[in-house]
Amino acid sequence: MSTIFEAQGLTKSFGGLTAVNDLSFSVEESEILGLIGPNGAGKSTVFSMMSGFVRPTSGELVFEGRSIVGMPAYAVTGLGIGRVFQHSVSFNNLSVTENVVVGFLKERRAHILGSIARTRKARMEERAFRERADEIIDMIGLGSVKDELPVNLPHGHQRLLSVATALATGPRLLLLDEPVTGMNPSETKHMVGLIRRIRDDGITVVLVEHHMKVVVDLCDRVVVLNYGRKIAEGTPRVVVDDPVVCEAYLGKRAFDAA
């Protein structure tokens, strides 16, 4: 396995607060890596830096051998890092299909003038995008609600839609921010199956999640953060049994649940 993403000495301070402190970790190709830690550990900030929304104070971020520090978020997506936000965010006035079609924008070849004049080439490309969007939608199990607006969907479906949109951008690394938070058990099961499938299709996944059972089930490896520092790293089972992690983060209840 080769390394697809690497963070070295990553640090982010907001004023006097150091949210992430000298963090180093790597993501191997085709693995599911969990980024866990108590509230305020800096997980979201790490995600924001990995996706280009927040610029690190210092440190290096390397994706497929290329530094992405200082790149704006849209360019990072363009390189092949997909991000799904923590909350259900979709383009609310666009149908489910349209939401996914937007994801193909970076692949378009038709010139803007062709698209305006609706040339044959532009229309064919548009149709191809729609077909591929529908394939993704069927794959994630939203085929029956293709023409709905996202606001009319239950929470679990909205989360699935966010993942579908991200998949349309053709990522090689997918960042999922709390993919199962707020989901009921059956939705959770569906999402877990989907994430496995995404990985089996060759897309590397990094996720932030509080749901310990999901983390243990799903992740090949976890990195544990506390106060912006890495306090443990390894397979979920080992990490969960690590007394340092238990003390710093998990607490008795979550420990039992796992």
Added chain:
Amino acid sequence: MSSRVKWAIAILLFALAVALPQLISSAYIVRLMILTLMNAMMAMAFVMGLRAGLLNISLAGFWGIGAYTTGMIATKTDLPVWSALPISVVVAVAVSIIVGLILLRGSALSFIIGSLVVAFIVPLVFGTFDFFEGYVGIIGISPPEAIPLGSGAAIRFASEPSFFYLLLALSVAVMLVFLALYRSWAGRAWLALGLSPDLAQTVAINPYRYRLAVFAVSSGAVAVLGFFFAVYSSVLQPSVFDAFKSIYIQMYAVLGGIAFPFAGPLLGAAVLTILPEALRLVGDFEPIVTGALIIVIVVLMPQGILGLLSGRRAKDMTEFMVALGRKPGAPARGDETAAEVDGEAEAQDETRR
């Protein structure tokens, strides 16, 4: 409403617009129709920016740049007046790109302030420099040359109806371009940007580039109307293009309903162009009464008239402003499930850009 019904209504409205000046002998009514259509078109350009997440208060300035370019060409050069149409558009687009390259570097919020500054600067420039004839303004702009129809007949631009038809033709052309743009991938990217700027970035949409495009296109569109205004009024004064006009443009759009890129501005402009005229009865108090009425209308229906009638939701202006300042991936409202409760979220806000 199906698209077939929409097209039927549009064609009906067009036929009505063509017929009305023939049926009505009052030049005053035709003049009101001209003002309404011109205002509506500018509001459509405003809505175009809004769709891409830009609250652009500088449109009256670019309207003025188009008008002044036409005025200068008509009075100081030997070029045909018609040539001022493309030249005005090119000048306005060029200026908008230069201005946009600077203003759009900042956040969407700073763009609002920047565009307001532009709205103030443009009339000042026209008024201050003798090159633009100062506050006296440009006078004696001739109408565009007659269009020969063969065998001695020609379309001449002199009467109110003839100018109305000129404006109608230009407006239909601009609207068709707008519609084609909205249906293209660029239109989809604009909409995505307007609905959620951060999510748009996660589908590789470059906000800077797409917003620059929308800024340039809407500036070019109002320059077309600037050309029309110059040849129609034959006199240009800086005060016509001041920031108040830009704010009025925004009101036409909001009153009609910002979710409706064509019908909203038409309705809003009709109400706000005719209302002050109807209120002439109250004499000098007219602006006060108009202003009060607008406040009442907007408070009671932030979605605009059409939004209220159809129930179609778009972000209203309040939501829009809130969205501009939202941190990446934050919920639209409520939904605080397991949000990270720590200083990191707020601190992120400060450091973004």
